[in-house]
Amino acid sequence: MSVSESDPPQLGLRFSLLAGxxxxxxxxxxxELPAWCSVAAALVSITRTTEELSxxxxxxxxxxxxxxxxxxxxxxxxxxxxxxxxxxxASFLDPLAKNxxxxxAVSTYDTDYVLVKQETLATTLQALKAAGHQLLAx
Numbered sequence: 001m002s003v004s005e006s007d008p009p010q011l012g013l014r015f016s017l018l019a020g021x022x023x024x025x026x027x028x029x030x031x032e033l034p035a036w037c038s039v040a041a042a043l044v045s046i047t048r049t050t051e052e053l054s055x056x057x058x059x060x061x062x063x064x065x066x067x068x069x070x071x072x073x074x075x076x077x078x079x080x081x082x083x084x085x086x087x088x089x090a091s092f093l094d095p096l097a098k099n100x101x102x103x104x105a106v107s108t109y110d111t112d113y114v115l116v117k118q119e120t121l122a123t124t125l126q127a128l129k130a131a132g133h134q135l136l137a138x
Contacts (some may be wrong), residue, residue: 012132014078015114018042022075024104024117025068026052036061043113044072044081045106056095056106056115072104072115075124078136080113095131099123 019042032052036095045056055062059070081088089105089112096103098114104115110114116124125135 007030010036012134013085013088013092013135015128016078016114016136017060017121019072021059021070021118022072022074023057023062023068023070024072024115025055025057025062025066027055027067029053034063034066036093043076043092043106045078045113056104056113071118071123073118073121074080075114075116075128077112077114080109081111089114090132091131092128095133096124099127101127 022043029048029050029052031087033046033053037055037057039045039061041058041061043056043058045054045059047054057070058133062068062070075087076094089107092112093103093105094115097116101116101120106113106115129135
């Protein structure tokens with residue numbers, strides 16, 4: 001018996017909740033990196049494409065006037081995960097999709113971060129626990 005391609009692997013993952021509100025910013029692709037995103041923080045992710053410059057950071061770092069959407073909570077998966085391991089992010093996101101919880105995901109060399117709107121955090125944590133994932137105490 002095989003698992004269908006639409007069923008992600010069921011991995012019991014450990015994760016933590018980063019403190020504070022996070023923000024997702026968008027700037028023109030040719031924008032120089034702003035000095036405020038060079039400050040050390042729990043998470044600052046910078047992605048540049050030919051269409052845009054996106055920055056994910058703590059909301060408190062983002063100055064007024066920057067196109068941004070705030071009010072995100074950030075969940076950090078307890079990595080590192082080997083590049084050969086499959087289904088890590090799918091296993092974590094599937095219960096959220098089944099509960100109609102929008103996400104914004106960011107990956108690094110070692111792990112993944114999943115942002116959810118603060119107003120969905122309680123439902124998010126319930127869905128993840130029901131799926132066998134474990135919130136680590138901080």
